[in-house]
Amino acid sequence: MVLYISPRARGGVDVWMQNVYRAMQQAQVASRLQLLPHLYNFAPFLLPLALRGDWAGSARVVHSGSRAGFFLRARGRPLVVTVHHLVADPVLRPHTRWTQRLFHRLERLYDGLSIAHADAVACVSDYTRQQVAAHYRRNDAAVVYNGIDTMMFRPPARRPAAPPWRLLF
Numbered sequence: 001m002v003l004y005i006s007p008r009a010r011g012g013v014d015v016w017m018q019n020v021y022r023a024m025q026q027a028q029v030a031s032r033l034q035l036l037p038h039l040y041n042f043a044p045f046l047l048p049l050a051l052r053g054d055w056a057g058s059a060r061v062v063h064s065g066s067r068a069g070f071f072l073r074a075r076g077r078p079l080v081v082t083v084h085h086l087v088a089d090p091v092l093r094p095h096t097r098w099t100q101r102l103f104h105r106l107e108r109l110y111d112g113l114s115i116a117h118a119d120a121v122a123c124v125s126d127y128t129r130q131q132v133a134a135h136y137r138r139n140d141a142a143v144v145y146n147g148i149d150t151m152m153f154r155p156p157a158r159r160p161a162a163p164p165w166r167l168l169f
Helices: 012-026 044-048 098-117 126-136
Strands: 002-007 029-038 061-065 080-083 119-123
Touching: 012 029, 080 126, 098 119, 098 126
Parallel strands: 002 029, 002 061, 061 080, 080 119
Antiparallel strands: none
């Protein structure tokens, strides 16, 4: 069984987690998705207190985002951390407010601990993998691109004669 635990991110990461979980269910891979309150994004060190007892249960692998991974180590089970993006990227700094920079200091610490102690690190792009290598010296991270739900996104049966401009981001 694969266990994925994460604080609610209130964004695309939550959608990604739900899509991965749904795909695992469709592939009949025993898995469990546990989303925790948003508070744990700021204080993932409280996770061991929130997850009392044998929280890992029968999971053979624990999978987490980079912010909370270090705090979700389970004895005898490998920890896989997925990095979606790094706030440590200096390219982002000019585009942040001081409150974001304050939170990013914490997040850089959490990311670093999780990446350093993970048994395996997955990055959603080659750019993110390069950033993980540059900032955290983790050179063995693998790129696992975000998938596309081909049941939801597929080309139309017939293309319109003069398609209008559309922006997808």
